[in-house]
Structure formats: structure tokens, C-alpha cells
Amino acid sequence: MNKLTSKLKGNKLAQIILLVLYVLITSLSLYLAQASVTAFLLLLFSLLLLYYTELPDRLKWLIAGVVLIGVIPFVSSTGPGYQSYMEVATVVGIYVAMALGLNIVVGLAGLLDLGFVAFFAIGAYTYGIFATGQAANFMPFGTFPLSGESFWIFILIGCFVAALFGVLLGIPVLRVKGDYLAIVTLGFGEIIRIVFNNLDKPVNITNGAMGLASVKPPEIFGYQFVYPNQFYFIVLAILFFVILAVRRFEFSKIGRSWKAVRENEIAAQSMGIHLVRTKLLAFAIGASFSGMMGVVFAAKQTFVDPTSFTLLESITILVMVILGGMGSVPGVILGAAVITILNLQVLTEVTNYLNQLSLDGVISFPEALAPAKMQRFIFGAILIIFAIYRPQGLIPSKNPVFDEESLKEGSKKHRNEQITVEPDKGFQA
Amino acid sequence: MLAEILQSLPQVLVDGIALGAIYAVIALGYTMVYGILELINFAHGEIFMTGAFIGVAMLILMTGMGWLAAMPAILALILVLVVTSILTGFMGVGIERMAYRPLRNSPKLITLISAIGVSFLLQDLVRFITEYKRGNYILTGPSMFNEQFSIKFSSISSSFSDAFFKTSTLILIIAVVIMMIGLDFFVNKTKWGMAMRAVAQDRETASLMSINVNKVISLTFFIGSALGGATGVLFAVQYGTIDPYIGFILGLKAFTAAVLGGIGNIRGAMAGGLMLGILEMFAAANLQLLTGGIFGAEYKDVFAFAILIVVLIFKPEGLFGKAVTEKV
């Protein structure tokens, strides 16, 4: 194994051949095996392999794009499991965006937010209220529901409204720090949920616990988005911008100030970082990703109600961030994918399998032990194990380290900059 | 309107004190741990919940074996309380050893995440065991101390109505008062209590004064968890039915109470708990009336969390705490 890896290391051609081979084999098996969850997951796994190759970044992006846009939808489209794969992939995309948002708040700025799902709820309700007849209850003008074409504008509106709430929450909340912040955000998340659950009187805004049904699906030029395979592409497009934005922010001045605030607030302040502004920005940007995906979620589910936005959701998103690695973008993507797939596919399938066995009388299997019920147990265990043994997560975040000498030379010659990468020390203490 | 509020006030007070007493004891657990480790022990609410389950399981077992009928109920309760608090006390110590001690020098964020993990783990563990044993994780204990009483407030003044309560409420309040006085005495008058206060003030200096810091921390967890577990039993006797998810929100409110009274301040936590209980009960009974039907009792949790947020923002040292400037 070690020999193999050392041989592969540095040999880009071999890597690319192996990768293409892997993608080909898995897609072929998915193509032929039809309803095989394993093949689908193995195909997704190729993206992780891609991450570990030594190819130039541009090529990696290109390959990832080809796999996500072309290979996955095409190969799975023939099988009967097509829509359910696409549903899972869509939900994964939604959670990836939210986890990336929370990653900015928790991972980069070091502010533990336990009520993050509130922003998701705000996004979902923003679209839900106006894309059903609900808005007519309190809006004196305009005809509701708005048509599905407004969806595209609402992605932006959802983003801004959530960001606004992020700032509104942030202003008072940032006076407290550390553990207090965690508990205040938790309280805020609960308040938002309870308020949404009760805002059917005196003016019926959210329709309370009954929820908003028959939300208009997105529409463009008369073409309606109804099936998961259609939403998949919407989510992919938004995700592309989100990842782009996160990568941009991370290594910009703002990103560095977040990390500085995370490591030591007072030191950061004395270096001239505006504390409040930096933290508010983290809250607003993190919230805006959630808001956008909230809009997509509302359109995809065609139903919004407060039970989708419980504390367990906030914790789930936090688990994704911790599992993947706080502050690490590829890590968080991996974490979100693993947890969502675990939740939606693996636990359900394993439970079904065990149920089938016990129905057939092969084994006697206590209902209480069903893996689908063990969600909290699994999340709890992940949190503890990773906190103690691997606080930096599956893929630790990296800070680019610049070689001083080559920088000096580079400034002379304006070329040949060499960047090496070293693990981020932030969470290894 | 005022007349109506006054009318129901005695009942609100009785119920509020009962609920507040529970908040107060759980708040003690939060406040003691926070005072020493500066950690919100999220798992504390779950220890309370586990205590309730252990207590009910014991009561059911004793009923099944006929012991409950054979001995006076109060004796049985005391036995259950003692056993449960010892068990949950050791559980608390174990949790500290496994999940918090390895992280003592890590960033606070990591420890907090570990605490949330413990909390979720415990919820599911209790859920699993109960469901496995009984097929349903909602557990109803044997009915005890159900004799009803009423205090005739109406005889004092006709603007009050009578307040109803049952024996278990009385037992709950007496037990809580005993626990609080005991703890207060322990912390302020004994050598170990002094050591606890010293560690809370400055861990390193305390260790230089030949105080075994690890032992003191373990002791703190033991006492806090034992009190929490005992409260769980009292809660189960008072309300009858329990499920594995009672601990989280209740714990959160108890934490609110601890913050209200000034975190790290034991007497403050007691006062904060009582205040929160009464306020919450008052809100549930009167919000509808006060807001002319716009907000109802369903907003009482919003009320509790809003108090938490407001106190944290404007008076983070709590109502009875001293403001501390941050050490750099």
C-alpha cells in the first residue's frame, strides 16, 4: 500500500488515469446495476479521490464539474432509482451550502451558533409566504401567489433577508461571547421557530402549525421545475457560487480577520481589526447561504412548516462542520455529504434490511435498536469522538504558508512563487 | 383585568414555586460546574432526565416486588432518592473523566461541542434502554402522594381564589429546601467547600496551595449530578410521566435561571430558579389576558428565552453576581 502511494505520488498522469478508470468503472456499474446504492456512493466517492490527487486546481474543478453535471445525472438517469438519487444529491447540496455557511461562523470566526437553522427557516418562509396565497392576508396590494418565475428573484431576496436577520441577531448578541453566545443563539433559534409556529394570529402571516402547502414550483419560460433531477441543477448552480464565495472570502482580508478573531479577540482588536464589523459580517454571510437554500428547500418540498426547523437540525449542521473539520471547506463539504447520506440513505436502508430480515423470521431484531432511530446516538458519538481525538476533523483546514525566500525572489523576478501548505494549527491545541 | 390576575395569583404562585424549585436545583448543577470549569455542562439536563428514569424504574421494580406497599411511601421515596443521587453522581464524575477532562486545555468551543455530544448520546441511550425493556419510551411511574390540599386564600381576602396542590408538591419543595441548605452549608462551612471555592477562583493558585484540583472538580460534578438526579426523581413523582427528551429544554431553562442569578453564584441560582418558575407560570396564566388575546400561553418559552438574552446582553453578571473584568 505504502509502495503504491509513494509510486503514485508525484505521478500526475498515473493519478489521472486511475481516477478516470475509477469513474468509468463506478459509472458503468451504476449504469448496469440500476438500483444500487453502493455504486452511486462509490461514484460520489470519486470526488474525494479527486481532491487527493495532485492535479492543478483548475483541472480538478473541471473534472468535478464534468462528474457532477454530466456523469452523475446521465449515468443514473436510466435506472429506476434516478429520482431518489437526485433527491439525495439535492438534499446533500442544500446541507453542504448550510454547512459552509455555518463553517464561516463557527470554523472561521470561532462563534458557536446553535440556532443556525433559524436562517434556513427565514429563507424558506420568505419564499413560502409569497409563493402561496398566504401573503394576501397581510399585503394590501399585489396578487398572490406570485408565479413560479419569481423564484429566481427570491433566491436573492431570501439571501438578503437572512443576512439582515443575521445582522439583527448579531448586533445585540455579539456583546456576549464564548459559551454565552452559544446559548443565546440557541435561544434565538427556538424563539424564531416558536414565533413562526404561532404567527397565525393576530395577523395570519405564517399560517402557524398548519404550514404553507402548495408552494409554487420554480418556473422559467414556462418550464416548471418539479422533479429532484431538475432541482439538482439549481442547487448545483447555487453551490458553485457559494463555494466560490467561501474560497474567495477565506483567503481575503476578511477571512484572515475572522481567523484572527477566532484565535484571540483582544490581540486581533489591537491589530486594528474592527471586531463588531468582522463578526457581523461572518453572521450575515453565513446566514445568507442558509437563506438561499431555504428558498430552494421551500420550492422543492412545496410545503413549509415549523417542524422542519428544530434544534436537532441546527445540531445536525454543526455535526457536519465538526466531522469535516472546522474552517476547512473541502472537509465541511465531505462532512455534510457523509451525514446527509448517512441520514437519508444508509440508516434507512440498513433499517429496512434488518426489518426485512426480522419479518422473514431470519433474526429477531428489537424495534428499539433500529439504526434509523439511533440518529441522536450516532451524532452524539461523532461529536464526542471528534472533539477528543480529532478536533481538526476529517480533512483539516490548511493555511497557505509562504516561503519567505521565494517570496523575496518572486518580488524581484515577479514569477516562480512557490506556495506550500501546512495544516492549520488553530484547532490542534 | 387586574382583579382576574389577582384572583389566580395564589395558584400561580404555588405552581410557580414548584416548577421554580426544580429549575433552582438544576441551575445549581450548571452554576457549580461553570464556576469551576467555565463550561456549560449541556449534559446536566440529561443527568436530570436519567435520574428521573432511574427513579421511576426503581419505583416500578419496588411495586412489582411488593415492597412499595410494605413500607411507608415516604421511606421508599427517600431510599430511591439516595440510590438515584449516588448513581447519577458517579455518572456525572464519569462524564467529566471521559468527555471533559481530556479537553481541559483545548479551546472552549471544543469542550462545549463534546458536552452537546454527551447530551445527545445520553438521550438516545435512555430512549433505547427504556424502549427495549418496555416497548415504549414514555414512562409513567406508580402514582404516589396524590392527596390533594387547598390553601384557603379566599378566606384571607375575597379577591383571591383558593390554591390547589398535592402532597408531592409539598415533598418536592421541602426536599429542595433541604438540598439547598445542605449545599450552602457544605460550600461555605466545610473544608471541601472552601477548596471548591478556591478552585473556582483560581485553579492554578489553588493547586499551589496543595489542593487536589482534579479531585475537587470530580467532587463538584458528583454533587451537582447527585442533586440533578434527585431532582429528576422528584420531578417524576410530581408530574407522573417522563420521556428521554425532558432534560434538554428544562436544562436550558435552568441554565437561564443560573444566568439570571449570576452564574457561578450558588445562592443566585436558587433565587433565579424560583423567579423564572414563577415568571413562566405567570406568563402562561396571564399573557392572554395582558395582551388582549394577541399572545397566548404558547409564547411563554419565548418569554423565558427573551429573559435569558436580555440578561446576558445587558447584565451578563446576573442579578446577584459581581461584574468581573476579563483577564487578558
Added chain:
Amino acid sequence: MGIKRGLKVLAVSALSLGLLAGCNSSGGSEGSNGGGGSGKVIKIATQTPLSGGSATLGESIKLGAQLALEENKKKFEDLGYKLQLQPYDDQADPKKGVANAQLIGSDKSILGVVGHLNSGVSIPSSEVYEKYKVPMVSPANTATEVTDRGLKTVNRIVARDDFQGPAGADFAINKLGAKKIFVIQDKTAYGTGLADAFKKAAEEAGAEILGYEGITVGEKDFNGVLTQVLSKKPDLVFFGGLYTEGGQLIRQARDKGIKIPFMGGDGMDSSTLVEIAGDAVENVYYTSVAADASKSTEGKDFSSKYKEKFNKNVESYSAYGYDSMSVLLKGLEAAIEGSDGDLPAREKVAEEIRKIQDFQGVVTKVGFDDIGDNKFAKVYIYKFSEAKYPGVQEGEISK
């Protein structure tokens, strides 16, 4: 970015492999069972909460459906098909319900769904079923929205909220003579829907609504709201919600000396209610769409079979689950007749189910109207006179 961090890669791949190993087994089973027309396996899914606060009810639906399915196994084997039950856990969470619905929709061998318990889950999930033409028979959803959307695949055998609520109100006012009523609901889709319908009907019938309050699901202390009841002195308290909170509420009310009758909907129709409330359950009424199973011979039969098979007592929803499955299978049988040994098309099954006009179940007669509501849905009123489940049937109201 090298591959030098072998350990980390190992950790990552170990985790992923663990995941894959988990689904390998299940994926395999899917392949062998669900291979289209070759095996002639017909699966019927149930989707109910098997975990979470309302697991008792969800589980009883599943078990009821399972019983009906197993009884019909033989018949379908003679027709050349192997029936299988595929239970899903929707966790009372709309997201989970929709994701499961996608799985159900894409598994071609699933030809019907019995579910859900919660209307909030049922509504978004049924949108997915409609897309894939999977017929659904609901054993428990009473919200009007479920069938009012006019979906072709959605049917229910229980009464609607706007029938159950008024029926309760009618009984409360005319039979119990309640003039002043206090309404409490649990702020869920089910509780709100039922309580609203009750309140509206009671107001129209001339009763005075003294208060309309909400409580929080999962709480244990409802003394605040009960203090209001105490000071307003109504003749009757109506609770829209499920048994867990209902039992707790009744118990605490009796502790406060509130002796007036309580009334609830079918969500209170559970043995756990009696377990929680104990003796306090006396003088509690509830409306239910199920006839007393112990009164008819079929009902008694069902109860004893259920008890024998699962070693659990019958809950009200077990019978609904049983009847829903029976109705679904009857439709399936009709669809099979014309299918010539192949798997019948889902559209056909849905059509045949909707066509059912006269089916006698264990607890209810079933006949669907053009939006899938049961024409024969009746509401029965029960009363608890002692701590014993089920209560005594007091009245019967049909449309």
C-alpha cells in the same frame, strides 16, 4: 496536495468504506427483491413515525397493516405474486417523509403506501406520491388539506377535521349541555386543525368560548394554562392534540380540582393516555372514527389476532392501519385481474382503489368519493368512566 498523509486518507476511506459496507448489504437485497417483473414481488410500504414522540401510534399503524398484509399473503401467492411489507420511518418530520417518498416512488415494486400519521408529513409527501402515481391510503390524517388538493392517488378512511370537530361540538353542546367551553390545542398541524374546527362549530351552535390557548408539545407542566381554566370556570375543556400531552393535562387538571368533563379527538384514542392519566381519566370524552372493536365479532377477532401476533394490545390506529391495508390490497387485487401476470401499473391500482365503494373493514365501512374521502366515515363518541382502555361508546354520528 500530496497523498503523503496516509493516515488521514486511511481514516477518511475507513469511514466511507464503513458507510459503503452498510449499504452494500441493503443494496444487494434491493437488487434481488426489486428486480422489476422477474420476481413478481409486490411491496406495500408503510410510512409512519416509528421513532419520536408519537411512535406508539405510528407503530400501531405499521403493525395493523402488517397483520392485514400477512393475512392476504396466501391469496396473492395463488395469483402469482409475493407480497412484502416495506416499513419506513418518517420520524414525524416532513423532510424525512419526502425523502422516503422519493425512495418509495423510485422503487418500482412498491405499489401502494399506507401512511402517514401526521398531516404535516402527509401533505408534502403525497405531492411526491402523486408524481409517481403511487396510491396512498391514509389511516390517520384528518386535516382537510390532505384530500382537498384533489390528488388522484390520495385516499383516507378516516373522517375529516371539519366533520370530526363539529361532531364533537354537537355532542358537547347538545348531549353534555356545555355552554361555556375552554379550548386548548398543542400547536401542531393536527391539534390546530381539530381545535379550530371544533371552536368554529361550537361558536355557531351558540356556545361561549372562554379561552383558546396553546401548549407546547414535549412539556410536562401545563399548570399555567390550567390556572386559566380554573379561574374562568367553563363547563367543558376541549383539547386538540395527542395522548401524551392530553394525559398529562387531564391529570394535572384533576389535581387542581377541575372535575368538569374533558373532550378530545382521535389523537387521544390510545391506551397510553390511560396509562399516563390513571384514574384522572374519568369523565373524559373523545371522538374517534373507529367503532369499538370489542363490539363486533370481526373486531374481537382482530383484537385477539393482533394480541397473539405482536403481544401488544390493540390501539385505535392499529385497526385503521389494518383497514387501510385491506382496502389497498383490494384495489391491488382488482388491478391485478387485468394485468395478465405482470405487475399492474400504479395508475391502475390508484384507479381501482378510488373505485372502491363498499368495503367492510374491521372498524369502518369504506367507500371513496371523488377526492378520496371516505363516504362512510363515521364519528363515534367514547367516554372513559374508569381507567381502562378503550372507553365506552356513547354515541355515533354519521354524515
